Amino acid sequence: KQEVTQIPAALSVPEGENLVLNCSFTDSAIYNLQWFRQDPGKGLTSLLLIQSSQREQTSGRLNASLDKSSGRSTLYIAASQPGDSATYLCAVRRGGGGADGLTFGKGTHLIIQP
């Protein structure tokens, strides 16, 4: 059974810092990995999707990497801003067509101090 772990569970940093969020998964047979953010009382917003054949994806100040063999992904946020404060969730879709839905980690609660 796939398990996804996110470390740290919470992180508070001053504005302007670069930071890294970590995600690990137990079964390397994944179809893809997605990073989401969730604001309080809201749904999830898709940030980046990395296909199993890819090593990284970039969008603006965000960069996500994937090392399937070691079961790890990182989300790098450059020049953090208070608006980046949210819970960041990592999710994997199982390989073989991915009909099982996504398996999520518990998230990293990020606070950027102005």
Place this chain on the structure above:
Amino acid sequence: KAGVTQTPRYLIKTRGQQVTLSCSPISGHRSVSWYQQTPGQGLQFLFEYFSETQRNKGNFPGRFSGRQFSNSRSEMNVSTLELGDSALYLCASSDIAGTNSPLHFGNGTRLTVT
């Protein structure tokens, strides 16, 4: 383009009752999936529908059911509600099921069972 719309936003029900939640996907999206989010268990996959067919179901009892209509709108039903069913229920849509298309989530329905 309008996002994923879930109705109602909030529901309060009594133990033993049943409830129906509704989800309208992004226009053109034919895949709809449902997730339950609780503080203890995090996000858990309920089921996924594509072209009116259930592709897969997560590890939930038979009290949880769903369906998808020809216009891709989806409903989920929970019968004989239990206190533990209190959660945020999130619906997500994508253009094709089980692929590298990112999921787009609605803001969820907050269900409270008393």
